[in-house]
Amino acid sequence: MKDFHGYDLEGLWADIKVDVSHLSDYGRMAFVGEKKWQEWAAKVTDFFTSSEVKFFDLKEKEEAKKWIGQ
Template sequence: MTQLLNIEKENVIAAKIKGKITKRDIEKIHPLIHTITKKGHKVHFYFELEEFHGNGPKGLWADLKVDTAHISEYGKMAFVGEKKWQEWAVKAMDFFTGSEVKYFGFQDKAKAKNWIQNN
């Protein structure tokens, strides 16, 4: 389940992801990507991974690449999680993407929000 979160920056998509990511979840996020890119902005992402059992952040990234025409318009990505494997997956993803990707523990959620909004 994906719950969209309110972040006051118009070019940031923020969501809490709990459990597994579904096609419906991606369908919620995809139009937001188009809205931001049509305004000429890079899209930045903030994701809170709570009890996340999905494909991992790397799987989420693969799902978000549905619209490869905009891949170069993706900016920073902040992942807030609770598991060591999530941190490792984010570090691996940072190596393979052109985006700046960072992992934060839940205790650093405010730091993650601050980092993603300063783009």
């Protein structure tokens, strides 16, 4: 989520519909970003899915890749 500035309402709704229909299809999900709200988004996603969700700072991108591969 580097340089991510947000959604418009239509884009957010489209993304939510896809995510909700596939949440159980994912194993681990790593959110890699640079903003506090992105970390909160990872926590919210973790609450709504049985998948394991974790936030990583941009500097931890390689660690995130390793974590997903475990």
